[in-house]
Amino acid sequence: xxxxxxxxxxxxxxxxxxxxxxxxxxxxxLRRRIARRRRALTAELVAAAALVSAVGxxxxxxxxxxxxxxxxxxxxxxxxxxxxxxxxLYRGAPPAWTAVAQAPADLTYVVSSEGNAVxxxxxxxxxxGTGTGSQNKILWVVRSGGAGGAGSGPLAITGRPLxxxxxxxxxxxxxxxxxxxxxxxxxxxxxxGCWHLTLNWAGGSATVDLPYGPFR
Amino acid sequence: xxxxxxxxxxxxxxSRWQPxxxxxxxxxxxxxxxxxxxxxxxxxxHRRWRQIxxxxxxxxxxxxxxxxLHRTWWRRARRREDPTxxxxxxxxxxxxxxxxxxxxERRDELWRAVLALPPRMRAALVLRYFEDLPEAEVAxxxxxxxxxxxxxxxxxxxxxRTAYETRRDS
Numbered sequence: 001x002x003x004x005x006x007x008x009x010x011x012x013x014x015x016x017x018x019x020x021x022x023x024x025x026x027x028x029x030l031r032r033r034i035a036r037r038r039r040a041l042t043a044e045l046v047a048a049a050a051l052v053s054a055v056g057x058x059x060x061x062x063x064x065x066x067x068x069x070x071x072x073x074x075x076x077x078x079x080x081x082x083x084x085x086x087x088x089l090y091r092g093a094p095p096a097w098t099a100v101a102q103a104p105a106d107l108t109y110v111v112s113s114e115g116n117a118v119x120x121x122x123x124x125x126x127x128x129g130t131g132t133g134s135q136n137k138i139l140w141v142v143r144s145g146g147a148g149g150a151g152s153g154p155l156a157i158t159g160r161p162l163x164x165x166x167x168x169x170x171x172x173x174x175x176x177x178x179x180x181x182x183x184x185x186x187x188x189x190x191x192x193g194c195w196h197l198t199l200n201w202a203g204g205s206a207t208v209d210l211p212y213g214p215f216r
Numbered sequence: 217x218x219x220x221x222x223x224x225x226x227x228x229x230x231s232r233w234q235p236x237x238x239x240x241x242x243x244x245x246x247x248x249x250x251x252x253x254x255x256x257x258x259x260x261x262h263r264r265w266r267q268i269x270x271x272x273x274x275x276x277x278x279x280x281x282x283x284x285l286h287r288t289w290w291r292r293a294r295r296r297e298d299p300t301x302x303x304x305x306x307x308x309x310x311x312x313x314x315x316x317x318x319x320x321e322r323r324d325e326l327w328r329a330v331l332a333l334p335p336r337m338r339a340a341l342v343l344r345y346f347e348d349l350p351e352a353e354v355a356x357x358x359x360x361x362x363x364x365x366x367x368x369x370x371x372x373x374x375x376x377r378t379a380y381e382t383r384r385d386s
Contacts, residue, residue, distance in 0.1 A: 005377055006345060012326050013346035017238035020247060025233030027226060030255055034262050 039105075042093035082125075084194035085162045085209025086113055094118055098141040101182045107139075112206035117142040117199050119187075119208060128192040128212045136212075140175070140183040144203035153202030155183040162194040162209055218266075225265050228274055229258060236278055242342045243286045245331040253289070257281040279343070279357045287335040329379035333372055340368040341376075 083089040087110050094109050095118060103109075103120040110119045122137035140155060157173040175183040181201075189195050192214050199206045233254070240250035240257075260281050261268060268277045330338060336358065343354040344365075355365045 002373060002377075005373055008323075008326060009330075009341065009345045009373075009376065012323055012330070013242055013342065015323075016327065017242060017346065020238055020241050020250075022234040022237050025230045026251075026255070027229055030229060030258055030262075033255060033259050037259050037263075 036099070039093045039099075040096045043096040046093065046095075081108060082211065083110065083209070084211040085196060087111070087209040089121070089124075089211075094120070097143055100180045101139055101141045103139055103141075110208050110210065112199065112208045114204075114206045116144070116204055117206035117208065119210070126210060126212045127215065128189050129215045135186055136188050138185050138187045140185055140199065142181045142183070142199065142201050142204060142206065144181075144201075152179075152181065155185070156200045157185070157187060157197055158200075159189060159195045159197040161191065162196040221265055221269065224269060225262055232275060232278070236275070236282070239279065239342060239347065240282055240286075242330075242346055243282060243335065243339060245327075249289075253282060253285055254278075257285055260285075276353075276357060279347075280359065283335070283339045283357060286339070290335045325379055326376060329376050332379075333375060337368050337372040337375075340365055341372045344369055 080088040081091050089108050089110055091106075091108055094103070095111065095115075098118045098120075101120070107120045107122065108124045109121065112118070118141045120139040120141070122139065123135070126136045140157075142155065144152070155173075155175045157175075173185055173187055175185045183201075187197070187210075189212050192212050195210050195212055197208050197210060199208070236257075237250055237254050240254045241247060244250045244253055257278050261274065261278050264277070265274075268274045330341065333341070339358060340354060343349045343357060344351070349357070351362055351365045351369075355362050358365065358368075360368075
């Protein structure tokens with residue numbers, strides 16, 4: 001009886017396996033997954049490094065100027081490529097939770113001081129100017145809560161020059177967003193310098209400093 | 217990864233995709249799930265490819281990951297299951313056991329019994345009776361002793377016998 005059953009099982013497995021329509025190996029899709037996984041792992045390492053730094057274990061680490069804000073996912077890898085105020089500009093793996101935005105991998109980006117907003121710069125360096133004078137495209141990705149959900153509602157951005165808290169030149173951008181906390185924007189400013197931006201959305205706010213070069 | 221290793225990994229995926237997908241399918245019973253399982257296993261394999269390739273047993277490693285991943289997924293899915301008061305309909309095979317349709321139903325009954333086995337037991341049977349691997353190799357993949365493979369196989373066959381041979385003989 002056991003022999004019959006074993007034979008039946010072999011036959012059944014073979015028949016079922018042969019019914020399966022096997023196409024070619026989806027290698028390109030697999031490569032994309034591997035790349036995504038690698039980015040996510042890098043982001044986890046970056047977050048772990050930031051945590052170590054935040055709790056003081058990494059007190060001996062030297063960080064490039066500008067000094068990153070506490071709690072920001074900062075990498076010890078040589079990814080900081082500039083910036084101003086308390087916000088470095090980064091190249092490399094962005095925080096994993098921004099993957100929803102599907103931003104191109106080679107963009108420079110900034111992380112807000114609170115760690116809850118990331119701006120991908122489609123123009124690098126940024127230039128001062130408004131209207132047709134500039135067009136600094138920045139893709140903002142925001143989230144609400146600690147590790148919580150995506151930001152929602154319109155995104156309002158206000159700004160002022162970092163060294164002139166009471167300066168008259170102000171910036172205001174309102175973006176409806178694409179959902180999922182993703183907000184394409186044209187974030188232009190009227191004068192060059194380091195601008196301190198405040199982002200507000202339903203359920204959160206963030207601050208970030210951005211360097212804008214001369215008019216062009 | 218080194219371009220040479222990357223090429224080797226690609227060659228491995230392209231040459232072994234189909235047989236590994238068949239194994240994944242027999243473990244899961246679902247084509248889509250099998251593809252997902254295999255891709256996830258291959259992503260993990262890629263991360264350790266340098267060591268795996270040196271050990272000269274990449275296929276054993278992938279099968280190991282397939283089996284372990286499937287067990288993990290199966291446990292998670294089981295937790296999400298809602299109990300139901302309705303028992304799935306079973307076909308009465310005693311009505312006409314010589315009918316071709318009844319033969320088909322017997323096979324189907326066997327397949328459903330296979331899918332009802334716990335994943336480790338099912339994996340032991342798939343590796344033994346589909347892959348035709350020796351018990352020592354199955355033990356290596358399942359990461360257990362030879363005795364465990366024998367007992368898992370034996371108990372699995374017992375369960376299938378209940379679903380299959382009692383109906384065949386009735």
